[in-house]
Amino acid sequence: MSDIKIIALGGVREYGKNFYLVEVNNSIFILDAGLKYPENEQLGVDLVIPNLEYVIENKDKVQGVFLSHGHADAIGALPYLLAEVPVPVFGSELTIELAKLFVKNNNSTKKFNNFHIVDSETEIEFKDGLISFFKTTHSIPESLGVVIKTDQGNIVHTGDFKFDQAAREFYQTDFLRLAEIGKDGVLALLSASANATSNTQIASESEVGDEMNNVIGDASGRVIVAAVASNLIRIQQVFDSAAIYGRRVVLTGTDVENIVRTAMRLKKLTIVDEKLLIKPKDMAKYEDHELIILEAGKMGEPINNLQKMATGRHRYVEIKKGDLVYIVTTPNVSKEAMVARVENLVYKAGGSVILITQNLQVSGHANGRDLQLMINLMKPKYLFPVQGEYRDLAAHAALAEEVGIFPENIHIMKRGDVMVLNDQGFLHEGGVPASDIMIDGNAIGDVGNIVLRDRKVLSEDGIFIVVITVNKRDKKIVSKAKVNTRGFVYVKKSRDILRESAELVNTTVENYLQKDNFDWGELKGSVREELSKFLFDQTKRRPAILPVVMEVRQ
DSSP, rough: OEEEEEEEEEESSBBOOOEEEEEEEEEEEEOOOOOOOOOTTTTOOOOOEOOOOOHTGGGGGGGEOOOOOOHHHHTTHHHHHHHHHOOOOOOOOOHHHHHHHHTSTTTTTTTTOOEEEETTTOOOEEEEEEEEEEBOOSSSOOEEEEEEEETTTTEEOSSSBOOTTTTOOOOOOOHHEEEEEEEOOEEEEEEEEETTTOOOOOOHHHHHHHHHHHHHHHSSSSSEEETTOOOHHHHHHHHHHHHTOOOEEEOOHHHHHHHHHHHHHHTOOSSGGGOOOOOGGGGSSSSSGEEEEEESSSHHHHHHHHHHHHTSSSSSOOTTTTTEEESSSOOGGGHHHHHHHHHHHHHHHTTTTEEEEGOOOSSSSSOHHHHHHHHHHOOOEEEEEBBBHHHHHHHHHHHHHHHHGGGGBBBOOTTTTTEEEEEEEEEEEEOOOOEEEEEEEEEEEOOHHHHHHHHHHHHHHOOOEEEEEEEEETTEEEEEEEEESSSSGGGGGGGHHHHHHHHHHHHHHHHHHHHSSHHHHHHHHHHHHHHHHHHHHSSSSOOEEEEEEOOOOO
């Protein structure tokens, strides 16, 4: 009997950052290697990846990375993983090409080329498991679920999916294959949960296409479409509408340009005539009613760029009277306030706004009924809800109980939990490091909670700098305190506070210099403590205080 462990390094109790390990005897199979984009409070952070410490420590056991689809939440952490653990990467043709974009753009992995294209007919035999794949429906072509066949039964990872009976080619689910996998026997199902709290019927993509045609067909001026660059089904629908109404499509971002060109080259994105695509510099050659401007990027980027358009700060486009802004992405909860602000700015600039969610329930993720259908097709003994906040995982668990999964066979994991199979089923046996690793520029992991806390203080209360020079031997101040501040108070109206602060620092330093023992850290701490009390009493604010104490030696 094989020793089996399931570990989630990300993708549980959070959106994005999908990264799951299935350990069979001495083999580790990695299911997705994703990132997530930072929350609002993660100031200055570019992206977040899982802690890879456990994988690096056990890199000799890793057999490969098996990708479900080409979104950043499934492939974005690949460069950071492959820099430390250069193992084979498997995925569909489009998924692999998009993964290469991530990998080649990273200096540490740009020479990596151990990629392997698979499809729903592929089987790969390893010492401790047979890997196969099945077609699923998502908002990007060629999404795949992954099956690891063991002597205990199949372990299945659905990846992000939904069911859409009207899905077009490259997006269709293979229902027969799902039933075959279920008949073969599923030990554990790792099933995505991002839309588990909803039982509302999701609009089919044919309905979405009709809705987009109606909106774009009724527009008399420019149509500015805001979408996520990797949502290729939505971009395909923009191209379809452009062809119907004789409009040209302008791509305004590098991300969407790379993704669209890659998908077109692989014939996974079709366009009736490449002349339909024009460069931003050529917009002036066309009338407003002949243009669709596709503003696409990562997650919240399209919304941020709409704000720039509405305030005249965008590189190519300024919203004007007659423009229609069509938001065809579904903003997450954290972005709702921003969307409302951007709507207001668009109207002030003379445009109007339509959200696709006003008339349709749109999602690339399975709702509650779809999740139950997946469970009924797979008939798993154990369910591991993944990809979602805790409320989503808990809702998925409740849905599973409704269709007959025993509560004790449903496991809502935390990041880093190690679930081990024994005679009693899967039991929690300890954990592995699974903290967030934050990427800021080229730096990996040097931004932690302390740095974020300092950035939050700086963003809210600013910084207060004081410089003083002393002669430690003579126990006297050589140059009295000078203060400066940024983001704390308006200097011209707060001269009294600054003057009194300098005097307080002079007094504090003079008193400290009279002590027998001298410690630079203790001196700076005394200055910081006294200043902090004084400034809070005067302003009810707590700026970051940076004391600079210099020494003169005679």
